[in-house]
Each structure stands twice: as structure tokens, then as C-alpha cells.
Amino acid sequence: MARQTPDADVLVVGAGPVGLFLAAELRAEGAHTVVLERLPEPTGESRASVLHARTMEIFADRGFLPKLGELPPVGAGHFGGLRLDLADAAPDHPYAGQWECLQYHLEAELERHARDLGADIRRGHTLTGLSQSGDGVRAEVRRPDGTRYILTAGYLAGCDGERSTVRDLAGFELAGHEADKVMLRADIAGVELDNRRLQRFPDGIATAYRRPDGTTRLMVHRFGEQPAGEVTFEQVVTAWAAVTGEDIGHGRALWLNRFDNASRQVTEYRRGRVLLAGDAAHQQMPVGGQAVNLGLQDAANLGWKLARVATGQARPALLDTYHAERHPVGARTLAHIRAQAHLLFGTEEVTALRDVFGELLEFAGVRRHLARAISGLDVTEQPRPDRPAEPAPHTGGRARPLRPHPSHTHPSGRSTVDRLTDKTALVTGSSRGIGRATAIRLAREGALVAVHYTANQAAAEETVELIEKEGGSAFTVRAELGVPGDVHELFLGLERGLKERTGDTRLDILVNNAAVTSTGAAPEDLTPEEFDRYFAVNAKAPYFLVQRAIGQMPSGGRIVNITSGVTRTAVPDQLAYAMTKGAIEQLTFHLARILAPRGITINSVAPGITDNGSALFDNPEAVKAMAQLSAFNRVGEAGDVADVITFLTTDEARWITGAFIDATGGTLS
Structure with missing residues (x-):
């Protein structure tokens, strides 16, 4: 039976500021969007009345800010009733401070903006039922006249406030503190x-x-x-x-x-194909306008990601970054608001606390820290990568050109250039050394990494743990290389792991790092069994791994083969090892021509003496002797090589293929 085309790419429930802004963001990215709002007309109420610096910045970036007209500055803000000038957040920021924008005015302009972009906004239409499957969501809707109909969509976003129907129907868990003030x-x-x-x-x-x-x-x-x-x-x-x-x-x-002063937050911002934003995801005292600004910033983070996934431009795993980035921001904001509630609502028992807090606010660093938190200027998250030149075609609205998002970093504090967002990678032999460092670097750039190991499961799991502590995504896959069925076993585990996490088995990046290293035996002492083992693991396995990988690698794929400086300098005790690495270089050189028409690059990276954690590098005299071989007079670190490998997997390296990259620290110069 043919699959039925859904009525929309994304169904947004709730036409408050958050839902309307999300609808505009979705349409700007080409996603066919329907908005359901139970109220037949806007209320004209103004629960919220101020915009903060980050929201103003986002609106300006979208070209929407001028539509709001001249917004008057409100003046200094507060923290728990204690004066705090939000302009202290960033004196040189064009929107530092807070700006009056009554909610009814903001909603009217956002609705006009979303409609201009082609959003289908249906007022008086109430969501009454919701179910989801692997293919999409099915919504039961009641019209203003009481009749009912069914809407289908790829995804649904609940922006329907603190009493969210979507949250209840989809089974989200709401945790936190009930109100007592x-x-x-x-x-x-x-x-x-x-x-x-x-x-x-x-x-x-x-x-x-x-x-x-x-x-x-x-x-x-x-x-x-x-x-x-x-x-x-x-x-x-x-x-x-x-x-x-x-x-x-x-x-x-x-x-x-x-x-x-209720303070509650859902434990997850995404359940399958249903996502929450704004007060549907977090309930907090609306002190200082933080609630509406927090919700609008949720929408800014979610919009482009959801649009790209819903229109097939990105895989579903991209949506996991929405929770990863916005849930910590929401939790921190709620904690700050709870602190303000204590300062506000407490009677004489908080007098001493208010006095001490007032003293702390005399320090510029304290004022800046709190002002940035309230203004949203300390929020750091993944930027939107460039959009493909031609958006997926959709009816019912006009797509608008892409605008770059402000650059950010991750809430954890780590750098998140995220050049590999929505990419998947396999790094063989990544339980330690250069392989581990490479897996970590790729994950930092946004890739989902398969950490391959042969026997040391604990070490591989430690690599995954290190990645996840930094906010990245990874999983382990085991296979012994150099034995019959090795590639098949590895790819069975790889494809299972990818399917569970992304919904498909596409592989964007392959790093052939696993190898058997030389024992330092003299050439005359090498046995046929040892020789065969070197070639089976170091040359044959990478050959067939590449052969298997390119069958599921899209245009723009990247292959990096790890060779060695010993292919360019004579080290007799490494002869057999050097021969296997020479084979890898030939594999790279010849396949570059074959893969280029598909937009896939393949390159070789040659490390020199690199500290892999072995006991040899605990010997100061040995390290000193090895360091003298490098132009930098030091031994290489695994991260030195990993950074080179990571660069070759990015779009910046798209014009490099078939290359031998000397990563020996000048040993070969």
C-alpha cells in the first residue's frame, strides 16, 4: 500500500508568541506548517511586556525586529526585587537592557509575519486527540462549529502554554515544584x-x-x-x-x-515526533519577562532543526540537540527564578539574605553575570549550518532565503563549532590513542561516532563516556579485524547502532585507524604468520571497510586512512609494518579518482612518534631521545594528529583528496 502524503510537514499547536515565531521559523526553512489555536481571536491581553537582549538579537537577525516598530527601553530590571540594570550584561551590545513590547502587539506582528511566510494558521481549531507512529503524527481536531477532522504531519510541536494539551496527550513527564505563592x-x-x-x-x-x-x-x-x-x-x-x-x-x-511560583519542567523536550517549546515545556514565575523570552529562544533553537528534519534535509538525530541544548538552559533559568521567588516572597526571614545579596550586587562581575543570565546572552548553543541551495518543494507557502544564526558555544562551556552536525562517523581502533582522540574531536564537532574496538570493551566504553560527558553522542561496536567475516561483523553492529539512533544506516565519515604495530623484530626474524597478520589487519581490512562503506556513503563523504611516517624514512625494524602502510597510501591515491565524481574525498594522514599511552612514554630518557626527531623538539600528542584528521572530515577540506598529509611534527622535513 502506498504511503499517504501527510497534510503538513509540521503541526504547531498554540498561536501565542512562541508558536507563531516557531511557525515563521519553520516556513523560512521551507517546511509546510499548520498552526492550530483553540481561541477564535487574539485575547488582546499583555501578560508579557518586555523583550531581552538575546530575543532582540534573534529578531534582528531574522529581519523581524523592524516590524515591531520603535520599542522603548524599560530601564533597569531587577533580581528578586533588588535593582539590577540589564544593560550591565554587555555594555557594547546594541540591545542590552530590556525593551517594552506588549504581548498583544508582539502576537499580532508575529502572526502577520508567519502568514506572510505561508503558515496556515487555523483559529478556533482545538486539538482533541494525538497519536504518533514511525511515519508521523495523527491529530484529531475540533472546528469552531463542533465538527471534527483528522490532520496528519511529520512532526508536531506543542507551544500551547502551561496547561498544554499536547504535553498531556503525548505523555510528557512534568517534574518540579508546585506553587505555594x-x-x-x-x-x-x-x-x-x-x-x-x-x-x-x-x-x-x-x-x-x-x-x-x-x-x-x-x-x-x-x-x-x-x-x-x-x-x-x-x-x-x-x-x-x-x-x-x-x-x-x-x-x-x-x-x-x-x-x-510554580517551577516545573518536562524531563524531555522530545518524545518521538512530538516536541515542546515555551511554557508547555517549562512552567516558571514570569518575573522580569523571562518566561516569554525563554520560550521565544526555544523556538529559535528548534525551528531550523525541525524544518530540516521534517523536509528530509537532515536526519532525526539532529532533533536530539534541541533537548541537549535547551533543557539545561531552562533548568538553569528556573533555578534562578526560584531564587528570585525566595527573595521576593519571603517575609522578615529573608531580610538578612536580601541585605547580603544587595552587597554582592555592588560588584560589577556579579551584576554582569546575573544580567547576562536574565538577558539570555550567556546562552551558548549550536549554530545553524548553511542550508542547501534549493529547499525541498512544498505547496501552501513561500520559502524565504536563509539568514545566518548568531555564533554560539555549548552550555557546557565547550566549543561547539559543530561543523559535523548531523554527520555519522566510524573510527576503527578508537578505544585509545589517536583513535580515541579522533573520536572525541569528531563528536565535539557534532558527529555521532561509532567507537570500534577489538577486545578492550572497557576502554571503548570509556571513550564513549568521555564523549557523552562533553555533550556528544557515541556508541561502541566490536569486531576483530584481519579474520574472516570481520567487515561484515563490524558493519552489522555499526548499522544496528546507526539505525537505533538516526533511523537509517548512512555513514558520512570513515577513519581507518586500527592497526597491528610492529614489535621491532628484525626483517630476517619475521615469520610468515606475522607477515600475514600485518597485511590482514593493516591493509586488507581497510580495503574492504572502504569497499563496504562507500556503498552507504553520500556525496560529501569523507575517508581518512592512517598511514605512518615510516613509509617516508627507513626504519628497518618496521619494514613489514611500513609495507602495509604503503599499501594504505596506494589505496588512498588510486581511490581518490574513483570517488571524486561522487563528491567523496579520501586522504592519508601520517603520524610520527605519538604518545599512545604505552609504557615507553613513561621513560623520560626515551621521550627526550624521540623528541629530538621532531622539528618542534617534542613528542606528538594524540590530539595533534586527531585535529588534522578532523579537519579532513569537514567541508573546509572539500578540495583535498588523494593527499598524503605529513602529521609527524616535522620529522620528515
Whole structure:
């Protein structure tokens, strides 16, 4: 039976700021996108009212910021009610500080922006059921007239707020702290109040801010009182009078709302083909506008990745980086907001803590650290690589040209150039030495790495553990090389591991590193069995590994064969070993012509004396003698060679093939 074409590449549930921005991001990348929103019309409410520096930067990058018009600066922010100027985050940043942008205005412009890009936004359409399979998602939807229909899509993104239907239907686990403090919030006309920012009184906390249109935004928390149910104007009037002693009963409520200090986050941002962003993924007190900014930055991270996977330009494993990057950011933000809640809602028991914290804020480094965290400027994540020249064709909207994302680094603090994002790699003999260093380097660049070993499973698992500690992805695969069936066994394990993690068996990078090294025997003492063993492992196995790999290697694939400096300098005790490495160089040289029409490069890298962790390198005198052979007067490190290998696997090395790369540290010069 023919597979049915889905109704959309991506279904977005929720047309708040996060859902609308995600829809725009998806359409900008060419993904056919449908947005469902249960409300028939925008509410006109403004729960959120400020944008922070990172969000402004993202909007400017997309060319969207001018559509919002001139946004006035709000002035200094706060941390737990203690004054903190967000401009301290980065004085030279064009958007440092915070900028007023009422939510109803932001939503209106984002909806216009998403529609202009071709998003299909369906208001009054409510998600009532959800299921997913290996091929996509199936959504049950109720129209405004009560009739129902089915929508199918490759993926679904839940951006439907803190009471997310998507989160419940898809079975996401929400962990964290329930609320025990409530703050009332209202927009009121017809009152004259002095502006105040989270001012503390004996019985509570109060905020008043008069907007240019004459409306006053109020927030009030009364110690010990946690009102439930729908917020009424009478509740606000009573609480305000109890805390401040001021009467606002003559005013007129334009909007009433409450928020609390719940702090919860889903344990995973992705379950199969369903992903969450914004308040659907994390619930937090919306202090200082962090909630909406956090959600918009979720959408910026997810949009291009989801679009590329949904349109077949990238493999599903790319979506795992969304959780890997945004979940830690959300967790850290929630922790900071919980700290602010303690400072805000505590009574006299937090006075000493507030005093000490206030002293710390006198230090520029402390202010900068906190301001960057609130502004999102310390968030470091994977940049979007260049997009293919021609997007996948889709109906129902217009794709827009790509814009580069800001450069970032990973939240863990490691560098993430990520030139190998969405690539898969096999490194033979990667349980130690150059192989291990290469596997780690490739993973740092974003590749999923298969760590091959022959016998030392513990060492291979240690390589994987080192990669995963840095936020990378890897798995082990075992096969003894140089024996009958070796390549078949290796690729069975490789393909199983790739299929489980990416959904297919494509291999982008092969590094033939495994080898039997010479024992230093004199040529006259070498036995036929030893000679055959050298060639079986060092030459025959790489030949057939390449033969097998190129059958599932796409255009742009990379093969790196590890040879040796002994093919260029006479070392009699290494004769048989040198012969096998010479064979590898010939394999590289001749295959370069054969593979070039497919866009696959193949190169040889020749290490010199390199510290592989063996006991020899614990002998200072031996190391000193070996170091003298290098132009740098030192012994090579595994990482020195791994960096050369890694370069050859990137797009920057696309014009290098059939080459012999001297990585001996000048030993051959």
C-alpha cells in the first residue's frame, strides 16, 4: 500500500508568541506548517511586556525586529526585587537592557509575519486527540462549529502554554515544584499611583507602572494570602489596600490575572515526533519577562532543526540537540527564578539574605553575570549550518532565503563549532590513542561516532563516556579485524547502532585507524604468520571497510586512512609494518579518482612518534631521545594528529583528496 502524503510537514499547536515565531521559523526553512489555536481571536491581553537582549538579537537577525516598530527601553530590571540594570550584561551590545513590547502587539506582528511566510494558521481549531507512529503524527481536531477532522504531519510541536494539551496527550513527564505563592496582576485605568518596582511593605509586595497610554500595570502579593479561583477586581482592590494602604476602587479593570511560583519542567523536550517549546515545556514565575523570552529562544533553537528534519534535509538525530541544548538552559533559568521567588516572597526571614545579596550586587562581575543570565546572552548553543541551495518543494507557502544564526558555544562551556552536525562517523581502533582522540574531536564537532574496538570493551566504553560527558553522542561496536567475516561483523553492529539512533544506516565519515604495530623484530626474524597478520589487519581490512562503506556513503563523504611516517624514512625494524602502510597510501591515491565524481574525498594522514599511552612514554630518557626527531623538539600528542584528521572530515577540506598529509611534527622535513 502506498504511503499517504501527510497534510503538513509540521503541526504547531498554540498561536501565542512562541508558536507563531516557531511557525515563521519553520516556513523560512521551507517546511509546510499548520498552526492550530483553540481561541477564535487574539485575547488582546499583555501578560508579557518586555523583550531581552538575546530575543532582540534573534529578531534582528531574522529581519523581524523592524516590524515591531520603535520599542522603548524599560530601564533597569531587577533580581528578586533588588535593582539590577540589564544593560550591565554587555555594555557594547546594541540591545542590552530590556525593551517594552506588549504581548498583544508582539502576537499580532508575529502572526502577520508567519502568514506572510505561508503558515496556515487555523483559529478556533482545538486539538482533541494525538497519536504518533514511525511515519508521523495523527491529530484529531475540533472546528469552531463542533465538527471534527483528522490532520496528519511529520512532526508536531506543542507551544500551547502551561496547561498544554499536547504535553498531556503525548505523555510528557512534568517534574518540579508546585506553587505555594500567588501574585495578583491587573491593568487598570483611571488611577493615579506613584511608580514602584516590587516595593516591599510590612504586609506584602506591590508594583505599579504607568504606561504612556495612561493604563497602570499593578502587581500585588499579600503575605500569607494565596487567593484561588478567578481573579476579581474586588480581590485586587482589597489586596492593594491591605499592602499599600491605597484605595484603587474607583479605577476600572481592563485585564485581571494571577501568576504563581510554580517551577516545573518536562524531563524531555522530545518524545518521538512530538516536541515542546515555551511554557508547555517549562512552567516558571514570569518575573522580569523571562518566561516569554525563554520560550521565544526555544523556538529559535528548534525551528531550523525541525524544518530540516521534517523536509528530509537532515536526519532525526539532529532533533536530539534541541533537548541537549535547551533543557539545561531552562533548568538553569528556573533555578534562578526560584531564587528570585525566595527573595521576593519571603517575609522578615529573608531580610538578612536580601541585605547580603544587595552587597554582592555592588560588584560589577556579579551584576554582569546575573544580567547576562536574565538577558539570555550567556546562552551558548549550536549554530545553524548553511542550508542547501534549493529547499525541498512544498505547496501552501513561500520559502524565504536563509539568514545566518548568531555564533554560539555549548552550555557546557565547550566549543561547539559543530561543523559535523548531523554527520555519522566510524573510527576503527578508537578505544585509545589517536583513535580515541579522533573520536572525541569528531563528536565535539557534532558527529555521532561509532567507537570500534577489538577486545578492550572497557576502554571503548570509556571513550564513549568521555564523549557523552562533553555533550556528544557515541556508541561502541566490536569486531576483530584481519579474520574472516570481520567487515561484515563490524558493519552489522555499526548499522544496528546507526539505525537505533538516526533511523537509517548512512555513514558520512570513515577513519581507518586500527592497526597491528610492529614489535621491532628484525626483517630476517619475521615469520610468515606475522607477515600475514600485518597485511590482514593493516591493509586488507581497510580495503574492504572502504569497499563496504562507500556503498552507504553520500556525496560529501569523507575517508581518512592512517598511514605512518615510516613509509617516508627507513626504519628497518618496521619494514613489514611500513609495507602495509604503503599499501594504505596506494589505496588512498588510486581511490581518490574513483570517488571524486561522487563528491567523496579520501586522504592519508601520517603520524610520527605519538604518545599512545604505552609504557615507553613513561621513560623520560626515551621521550627526550624521540623528541629530538621532531622539528618542534617534542613528542606528538594524540590530539595533534586527531585535529588534522578532523579537519579532513569537514567541508573546509572539500578540495583535498588523494593527499598524503605529513602529521609527524616535522620529522620528515
